[in-house]
Amino acid sequence: MEVAERSAAISGIGQSDVGRRLGRNPMELTLDSCLAAIEDAGLTRDDIDGLATYPGNLIAAPGFSAAGVTEVQDALRLNLNWFSGGPEAPGQLGSVIDACMAVACGLANHVLCFRSVWESTAQQKGVVPGGGSGGGNYRASGFMSWTLPFGAASAANWIALFAQRHFYEYGTTREQLAQIALNARHNAGLNPKAIYRDPMTLDDYFAARMISTPFCLYDCDVPVDGSTAVIVSRWELARDLRRPPIRVEAVGTALHGRPSWDQFDDLTTMACRDAGPMMWSRTDLKPADVDVAQLYDGFSFITLAWLEALGFCGKGESGAFVEGGKCIALDGELPLNTGGGQLSAGRLHGYGFLHEACTQLWGEGGERQVAGSPLLAVAAAGGGPLAGCMLLSRS
Amino acid sequence: MLTMPDKPFRILPRLNADNEFFWTSGADGKLRFRRCQDCGYYIHPATPICPECLSKRIETEVVSGRATLLTFTENHQPWIPGFPTPYVIAIVEMVEQEGLRLTTNIVGVPAEELVIGMPLRVKFESYDDVFIPLFEPELQ
Ligand SMILES: [Zn+2]
Numbered sequence: 365m366e367v368a369e370r371s372a373a374i375s376g377i378g379q380s381d382v383g384r385r386l387g388r389n390p391m392e393l394t395l396d397s398c399l400a401a402i403e404d405a406g407l408t409r410d411d412i413d414g415l416a417t418y419p420g421n422l423i424a425a426p427g428f429s430a431a432g433v434t435e436v437q438d439a440l441r442l443n444l445n446w447f448s449g450g451p452e453a454p455g456q457l458g459s460v461i462d463a464c465m466a467v468a469c470g471l472a473n474h475v476l477c478f479r480s481v482w483e484s485t486a487q488q489k490g491v492v493p494g495g496g497s498g499g500g501n502y503r504a505s506g507f508m509s510w511t512l513p514f515g516a517a518s519a520a521n522w523i524a525l526f527a528q529r530h531f532y533e534y535g536t537t538r539e540q541l542a543q544i545a546l547n548a549r550h551n552a553g554l555n556p557k558a559i560y561r562d563p564m565t566l567d568d569y570f571a572a573r574m575i576s577t578p579f580c581l582y583d584c585d586v587p588v589d590g591s592t593a594v595i596v597s598r599w600e601l602a603r604d605l606r607r608p609p610i611r612v613e614a615v616g617t618a619l620h621g622r623p624s625w626d627q628f629d630d631l632t633t634m635a636c637r638d639a640g641p642m643m644w645s646r647t648d649l650k651p652a653d654v655d656v657a658q659l660y661d662g663f664s665f666i667t668l669a670w671l672e673a674l675g676f677c678g679k680g681e682s683g684a685f686v687e688g689g690k691c692i693a694l695d696g697e698l699p700l701n702t703g704g705g706q707l708s709a710g711r712l713h714g715y716g717f718l719h720e721a722c723t724q725l726w727g728e729g730g731e732r733q734v735a736g737s738p739l740l741a742v743a744a745a746g747g748g749p750l751a752g753c754m755l756l757s758r759s
Numbered sequence: 760m761l762t763m764p765d766k767p768f769r770i771l772p773r774l775n776a777d778n779e780f781f782w783t784s785g786a787d788g789k790l791r792f793r794r795c796q797d798c799g800y801y802i803h804p805a806t807p808i809c810p811e812c813l814s815k816r817i818e819t820e821v822v823s824g825r826a827t828l829l830t831f832t833e834n835h836q837p838w839i840p841g842f843p844t845p846y847v848i849a850i851v852e853m854v855e856q857e858g859l860r861l862t863t864n865i866v867g868v869p870a871e872e873l874v875i876g877m878p879l880r881v882k883f884e885s886y887d888d889v890f891i892p893l894f895e896p897e898l899q
Contacts, residue, residue, distance in 0.1 A: 502770060503770070503771050503772060503773035503774075504770050504771070504772050504773060505772070505773040505775075509772035509773060509778065510772075510804065510861075510862055511862050512770045512772075512839075513769050513770060513771055513772055513889075513891055514769075514848055514862055514863055514864045514891075515767070515769070515834060515838065515839055515842045515846055515848065515864065516834070516848045516862055517770075517838035517839055518836070518838055520836065521832055521834055521848050524832035524834075524848075525830045525831070525832050525848065525849075525850055525862075526830070528830045528831060528832055528875075529829065529830040529875070532830065532875045573835070574833075574835040575834075575835060575836045576832045576833070576834045576835065576836060576848070577832050577833045577834075577835075577870075578832075579832075626850050626860060626861075626862045627803075627858070627860055629858065631829060631830055631850065
C-alpha cells in the first residue's frame, strides 16, 4: 500500500498568546500564530500556496471559531493553489490531514494550517452556548434537537454518558480518571504558557464541584483565547528548510460506527476506536515504539478512550493503565499530554496536541522535555463522532 | 395528558417533516418510531430510506414505551436557566430493538437508586405542541 501521508512533513509550528479572557481581536491572534509558523519553517508568506483550517468561519457557539480560510487568505494576501475549511472532518486534525494529502498529491507545496478559538472572551459576553439566543422562542435543531430538550446541553453531558458506561462495564473509577487531570496539571506546571499551573492533589480533585457525574470541574477542559498553526510541506521540500522535518508516518481518519454522540454502537468508546487501528494499519511501527503521546482531553475520559483505541492498552484497561499515574508521567513508559493538555494548558481544540508533539520531537520542551530525545509521537484529537490521529517521526 | 405544574423550562426541538410525528406522539400517551415495513427495522432518527434494507416502505408505529437504562449522568451544572439542577440525563434502549436509543431524562427516582440495565417506561411532559418523552422506573 502506498502511504501518501509519508510524502508530507511538518516543517514549522506557531502559537499566539494563549490565555483566559485576553480580550484581543481573535483575528490578530490567528495571524500571530500563522506568521509565527511561517517564520518557524524558514518560509515567507510568498511560499504558502495552501491553506487549511477547522472548522472554518461558521456560525457556531460563541468563540468556537475565530477565522476561516477566506479571512486569513485575504489578510495575508496569499496566492493559493489549494484550500479547505469546514467542520465535517475526522476531528480537528482532519484539516491537517487534508493538507498532508494536498501536498502528497502535488496540489500544494506548503500548506498553512490553523485553528483559532476565543471562547474565553466570547463566553464572558454572556451568550448562551449551543448556538441559541437563549430567548423563549429559540428551538433546537440538528443533533441538539435530540439532547437540548433534556438539558443535555454540553459535550460534558454527552461524554459523561460514555464514561459512566465504561465505569459500569470495566470497573473504571474516578481515582483512575483523576490521573488524567493530575498528570496534565503536573506537566502544566512545567509549561510557562499553560493556564492552570498550581499543583493539584487527588484531594483537590475530589473536592472540586461536580459538573456531570462522573465528571467534576477538573475533568473538563478550560476555554481560552488562542490560536495554533502548523506548516505542512512536501517532504522533498521540507528537507531543505530551517528545521529537521517531522515526517507524517501515518494518519487515522476512520469512522465506522454511526456518526452520533448517542447512537454509536459501543458506548464505552467513540470514533477513536476506528481511527486508531486505521492509523496502525498504515505503518509497520507499533504502539510500543511511541515515545510520547498527545491525546485529546476535552474531557478526561476521552484520553482513556484514545489510549485504548491506539492500542497502548487493551479494551477496557485504560483505567488500570493510568492508575497511580507513573506510566503516563514525563519519565514514564508513555509520557502523556506533556504540555498540560487542554485540561490545564487550555482548550486550543486539537491543534495544541500536534503543536506539543512537534515541540517534543524537536527537543524544545524546556523543563517538560521528555528525556532521551523522543523520535516518535502520536497526536490525536476529537471526541464522540470526531476522531483523527497522526503518527509523527523526527528524521 | 396531565401537565406537571413544576415542570422545568425546556428548550424545545424545532419541528420538521421528519420529526414532528415523534415529538407530538405523546398526545395520546404513546411513543412512536418510524419502522420499515419490509424488514421490520425501527429507524431513529427517521430517514426516508431504511438503512438496513433500503426499502422506502416506512410507516410510523406505536411502541411499548418500555426501555432499558444503558447509561446515565447526574448533571449539576446549570446550563439552562429555569432547568433546576441536579437532573439525570440518560441514554435508554427501547425493548423493541437493540440500538434503538433515546437521550432522555430519568424522573421519579433519586440518582442513587438508578442501576444500569434497570427497566424503564415512558411518560410525557407537554409543552405547547411538543410532548417530551421522559422515562421512569417500570413498576415491578
Ligand atoms: Zn428495512
